[in-house]
Amino acid sequence: MSAIQTIPINWYxxxxxxxxxxxxxxxxxxxxxxxxxxxxxxxxxAVNLLLVAFSSYLSDSKGQVFVFFIMAVAAAEVAVGLxxxxxxxxxxKSTDINDLSRLKG
Amino acid sequence: xxxxxxxxxxxxxxxxxxxVVLSKNPIHSVxxxxxxxxxxxGHYVLLNAQFLAAVHIIVYxxxxxxxFLFVIMLLNLNKETEPHKSIWLKASAAVASGxxxxxxxxxxxxxxxxxxxxxxxxxxxxxxxxxxxLFHEFLLPFEVASILLLGAMVGAVMLGKKNIK
Numbered sequence: 001m002s003a004i005q006t007i008p009i010n011w012y013x014x015x016x017x018x019x020x021x022x023x024x025x026x027x028x029x030x031x032x033x034x035x036x037x038x039x040x041x042x043x044x045x046a047v048n049l050l051l052v053a054f055s056s057y058l059s060d061s062k063g064q065v066f067v068f069f070i071m072a073v074a075a076a077e078v079a080v081g082l083x084x085x086x087x088x089x090x091x092x093k094s095t096d097i098n099d100l101s102r103l104k105g
Numbered sequence: 106x107x108x109x110x111x112x113x114x115x116x117x118x119x120x121x122x123x124x125v126v127l128s129k130n131p132i133h134s135v136x137x138x139x140x141x142x143x144x145x146x147g148h149y150v151l152l153n154a155q156f157l158a159a160v161h162i163i164v165y166x167x168x169x170x171x172x173f174l175f176v177i178m179l180l181n182l183n184k185e186t187e188p189h190k191s192i193w194l195k196a197s198a199a200v201a202s203g204x205x206x207x208x209x210x211x212x213x214x215x216x217x218x219x220x221x222x223x224x225x226x227x228x229x230x231x232x233x234x235x236x237x238x239l240f241h242e243f244l245l246p247f248e249v250a251s252i253l254l255l256g257a258m259v260g261a262v263m264l265g266k267k268n269i270k
Contacts, residue, residue, distance in 0.1 A: 004152065004221045006107045013213050015115050015148075019122055021206040026126040028198035031188040034131060034177060038138050041169065042122055045145055048161075056152040059222035061229040061238045064157050068239065071164050072250045076257030078169050082176050083264035089180055096188040 004056055012053035019046035033085055033095045037078065044074050111151060118144035130184045135173050142166050154230035 019042060026039025048067045055063025085095060092099045121141040125134045142165045149158035190198070228234060239247060 004225065007111050009219050010213075010216065011111065011115075012148075013216065014210065015118070017206065017209045017213065018119055021202050021209065022119070022122040022126060024205055025198060025202035028201060029126055029190070029195055031190055032131060032182070034173065034182070035126075035134055038125060038134060038173065041138065041165075042125065042141065045142065045165070049145055049148060052149055052152055052154050052157060054219075056154060056230065057219055057221050059226040059229055061234050062242070064154055064230060064235055065238050065243050067157060068160070068235075069243075069246060069250055071160065072254060075164060075169060076253055078172060079257050079261045080264070082172060083261040086176065086180075087264055094186070094188070095180065095182065098188070 009053060009057050012050060016046045016050040016053075019043075019049070031096050031098060033088075033097050033100075034082075036097065037081055037085075041074065041078070044070060107151065111148075114144050114147045114151070117141075118148070129187060131177050131182045131187065132174070135170060135177060138173075139166050139170050142170070149230075152230070153227050156230060156232045156235055 023039045023041075023043035023046060026042065027036050030036055030039070048070055051063045051067050051070075055061060055066075088100065089095055118141055121137045121144060124137040125141065128134050128137060142161065146158040146161045146166075149155075149161060
C-alpha cells in the first residue's frame with residue numbers, strides 16, 4: 001500500500017505548483033542574493049517532486065534518473081554561484097542585489 | 106492513514122517554504138529550507154522512491170545546505186545586515202506570485218487524470234532498477250554530468266582565488 005493507489009496525481013501537481021510559486025515569491029520578495037539562491041533551490045525541488053510523482057505513477061524509472069541529473073546540475077550551480085557571491089562580497093561588502101546595478105553599461 | 110500523512114507532509118513543506126521566504130534572519134532561512142527538504146524527502150518515501158529520498162537528504166540537507174550555512178556564517182550576515190525592499194515592491198511581488206499561482210492552478214485544474222500504471226511496479230525506486238536505467242539508457246548524460254561537475258569545481262576554485270593573473 002502506498003500513496004500511489006490512494007492519492008490522485010492532481011494533489012502532487014497542486015503541491016508542486018504551490019512550492020514553485022513560493023520560490024518565485026522568494027526571488028521577487030527578497031534583496032539578499034543568498035536567499036534568492038535558496039528560492040531557486042526551492043523551485044528546482046518542486047520540479048523534482050513532480051518528476052518523481054509522475055515517474056511513480058507511470059511505473060517508469062526514467063523520471064527518477066532525471067532527478068539525479070537535476071541534483072548534479074543544482075550542486076554545480078550552487079558551488080559556482082556561491083563563489084561568485086563571495087567575490088562580489090569582497091568588492092562591495094554586501095550581498096544586496098541592488099549593489100550589482102553598476103554592472104549596467 | 107496515507108492521506109493524512111500526505112496532508113501533514115504537504116502542510117510542513119509549504120509552511121517551512123513560506124518561512125524560508127519570510128524569516129528575517131538568513132540563518133533561520135537556511136534551517137527552514139533544510140526542514141522543507143526533509144518534508145520533500147518524506148514525500149519521496151511515500152511515492153516509493155526510497156533511494157532518491159536518501160540521496161536527496163545526503164546531497165541537499167547534507168552538502169548544499171552546509172555550503173549555504175558556511176557562506177552565510179563566513180560573510181557574517183544577520184538580521185541587522187539584511188537589506189529590505191520597500192513595502193510597495195513587496196506588495197507587488199506578492200501580487201505577481203499570487204497571479205502566477207492562479208494561472209498555474211487554473212491551467213492544471215482540468216488536466217487529464219492519470220491513474221497508477223497497471224500492473225503497478227513498486228520496485229522502480231529501488232537502487233537496482235535505477236542503476237539499470239542510469240547505466241544503460243543514460244550513460245552518455247551521466248558522463249557529461251561528470252564533465253559539468255569538473256568544470257564547476259575548477260570554476261569555483263578560480264573564482265575563489267584572490268587575484269587571478
